[in-house]
Amino acid sequence: xxxxxxxxxxxxxxxxxxxxxxxxxxxxCGMSDPKCPDGYDCVPLGSGGQMECxxxxxxxxxxxxxxxxxxxxxxxEPNNDVAHAYIISSLPVGGLKLAGLAICPAxxxxxxxxxxxxxxTLEADIDFDPNQATLTVNLISSxxxxxxxxxxxxxxxxxxxxxxxxxxxxxxxxxVAPTAGTLTTNGNYKLTLTLM
Numbered sequence: 001x002x003x004x005x006x007x008x009x010x011x012x013x014x015x016x017x018x019x020x021x022x023x024x025x026x027x028x029c030g031m032s033d034p035k036c037p038d039g040y041d042c043v044p045l046g047s048g049g050q051m052e053c054x055x056x057x058x059x060x061x062x063x064x065x066x067x068x069x070x071x072x073x074x075x076x077e078p079n080n081d082v083a084h085a086y087i088i089s090s091l092p093v094g095g096l097k098l099a100g101l102a103i104c105p106a107x108x109x110x111x112x113x114x115x116x117x118x119x120x121t122l123e124a125d126i127d128f129d130p131n132q133a134t135l136t137v138n139l140i141s142s143x144x145x146x147x148x149x150x151x152x153x154x155x156x157x158x159x160x161x162x163x164x165x166x167x168x169x170x171x172x173x174x175x176v177a178p179t180a181g182t183l184t185t186n187g188n189y190k191l192t193l194t195l196m
Contacts, residue, residue, distance in 0.1 A: 027053050028097060052099055076110070082144050082171055085113040088193065095123075095194035101174070103135060106184035109175040111140075116165040116195055123161045123194040124172045130156035133176045133183035137191070140171045150177075165195075 029035040029042040029052060036042045036053035079086045088096060091114060101110060116122055128135045136150035139160045153159040158177070162170075174191060176184060 029053050079111050080109045081111055082113070082140065082142055085111040085171055088112055088114040091193060091195050095192050098191045098193075101189045101191060102185070102187045103133065103174060103176055103189065104185040104187055108185070109173055110191075111171060111173045112191070112193070113169050113171050114193065114195070115168065116170045118165070118167040120165045121161065121163045121194075121196045122165050122170050122172075123159065123192075123196075124150075125153065125159045125192045125194075126150075126157065126174055126189050128156050128158075128186050128189035132186040132188070133180040135174055135180075135186050135189055136177040137172060137174050140173050142169065142171065 040053040040055055042053055076086050078084045102108075103110065114122075122139065124137045124139065126135055126137045136158045137160050138146045138150050139148035139162050141147050148160045148162050150158040150160040160172070172191075172193065174189065176186070
């Protein structure tokens, strides 16, 4: 009888609909072991020393390197416009933080989309390497025009916020700011998206 009960439990566990796959988007490592779920490694992304859980064998979105080389960002690209925006399926409480991102090569734009409910506040904040091209973050319409231009928010920081969103898709775009001068790329930025 014990063998039969054990077999039933094993079969039931094997048929679970739970999936441990959390996707390829990096997320912050935990404070104690295990720092990441099974199948994910806690690795440094970008030059800021922030540790992120990255899917084993995967690559971080965009380039975390400031070596002047453009990293392979094929898991996000093309995301230069609304039609090819990187889809963010959900935002955790407290917002979603993406690290190891880059605007590279020259002319690159990173566009993200997420769903909002009527009346929510959407905030998009970026932190970038101030020694490279100045970046901005804009909220844009489904037609690609800027609805809320990003504003500088300190050295190496910019922010855009919209209070009272319409229900549906919202678009966020990171690009080189018009004030960047002759610099055309930034190999290291972080994006934080919050819906309240």
